[in-house]
Amino acid sequence: MPIVSNKDLRTRLIVDRHIKTYDKSYERNFLDKYIKEMRQADLEGNKDTSFKRNQFILSLIDFIFPAFTAVGVQLSFLVQYFLLYPEVPKRIQKEIDEVVGAGRLPTLEGRQFMSYTEATIRETKSKIVWKE
Numbered sequence: 001m002p003i004v005s006n007k008d009l010r011t012r013l014i015v016d017r018h019i020k021t022y023d024k025s026y027e028r029n030f031l032d033k034y035i036k037e038m039r040q041a042d043l044e045g046n047k048d049t050s051f052k053r054n055q056f057i058l059s060l061i062d063f064i065f066p067a068f069t070a071v072g073v074q075l076s077f078l079v080q081y082f083l084l085y086p087e088v089p090k091r092i093q094k095e096i097d098e099v100v101g102a103g104r105l106p107t108l109e110g111r112q113f114m115s116y117t118e119a120t121i122r123e124t125k126s127k128i129v130w131k132e
Contacts, residue, residue: 010061015053034059078124092117
């Protein structure tokens with residue numbers, strides 16, 4: 001039996017679970033759409049189809065992997081930015097304290113009142129995209 005990573009194993013489990021619980025009368029997401037195409041190709045005897053289980057797993061990895069890595073990368077750039085410019089997190093904290101206050105959590109509605117915080121996060125994102 002080959003050695004597989006946890007990520008590959010989780011992906012295979014997700015695929016297997018979706019295949020087992022597939023209901024052709026109700027499509028939950030793009031995974032069900034893919035299963036529908038796989039089954040249709042099987043019914044038609046289409047051996048040349050790209051809708052196969054292994055391709056399904058690879059597609060899911062391609063779909064999920066960027067979502068898991070993007071947040072960590074952005075946070076690492078944000079921490080680096082804070083270390084290089086220590087006045088920035090102080091100003092962000094001040095803005096959050098003024099808008100949110102003590103004793104409650106921030107909400108999406110408060111986001112529009114935290115322009116410096118929002119701009120810093122967006123600037124960090126743009127540095128990730130354009131950094132060479």
